[in-house]
Amino acid sequence: MRKDSAVADDRPHRARHRASQSSSEPDEELMRALYREHAGPLLAYVLRLVAGDRQRAEDVVQETLIRAWKNAGQLNRATGSVRPWLVTVARRIVIDGHRSRQARPQEVDPSPLEVIPAEDEIDKALWLMTLSDALDDLTPAHREVLVETYFKGRTVNEAAETLGIPSGTVRSRVFYALRSMKLALEERGVTA
Numbered sequence: 001m002r003k004d005s006a007v008a009d010d011r012p013h014r015a016r017h018r019a020s021q022s023s024s025e026p027d028e029e030l031m032r033a034l035y036r037e038h039a040g041p042l043l044a045y046v047l048r049l050v051a052g053d054r055q056r057a058e059d060v061v062q063e064t065l066i067r068a069w070k071n072a073g074q075l076n077r078a079t080g081s082v083r084p085w086l087v088t089v090a091r092r093i094v095i096d097g098h099r100s101r102q103a104r105p106q107e108v109d110p111s112p113l114e115v116i117p118a119e120d121e122i123d124k125a126l127w128l129m130t131l132s133d134a135l136d137d138l139t140p141a142h143r144e145v146l147v148e149t150y151f152k153g154r155t156v157n158e159a160a161e162t163l164g165i166p167s168g169t170v171r172s173r174v175f176y177a178l179r180s181m182k183l184a185l186e187e188r189g190v191t192a
Contacts, residue, residue, distance in 0.1 A: 031069050038086055039065065045087060049094045060097070064090040134184035142177035145170055 039061060046057040067089050135143055148159035160167040
């Protein structure tokens with residue numbers, strides 16, 4: 001006789017005993033017998049399903065036995081072995097767990113983000129205000145060559161064409177504009 005059939009064969013006696021108990025109270029002896037007879041083989045089966053993750057397998061076996069406890073009335077009325085029912089429930093729990101993990105985005109540890117320094121917008125705004133103020137101190141000719149070459153990213157020849165002046169003049173104005181800009185920034189407390 002198989003071990004799991006011993007649990008099934010003993011059911012008529014338990015069913016009579018259960019009838020004497022309140023109908024909402026599960027049969028504790030049945031649950032102990034289920035655990036004793038089926039927990040080991042069920043754990044071995046579930047371990048294969050979860051690729052050897054013992055903690056997950058134990059959680060699945062525990063959930064399976066809880067569901068068996070909640071459905072003790074059905075198990076009492078069942079004929080034959082209850083192991084197929086337990087295996088089916090365990091397999092469905094594993095499948096549901098896999099599907100729920102696939103449905104959620106993968107969790108990421110936020111701690112690496114905490115060590116990345118965030119750009120300070122106030123410092124950037126203050127720098128732009130200081131730079132704009134220093135540009136206002138330049139002559140219009142020096143300001144326009146710096147705007148064309150540094151801020152718009154044009155080459156000397158492109159800036160010369162846009163401004164309608166020779167490229168040598170653009171080079172000369174850029175040189176003197178940068179010297180003037182450096183002095184204007186130093187006056188405002190900005191050092192290189």
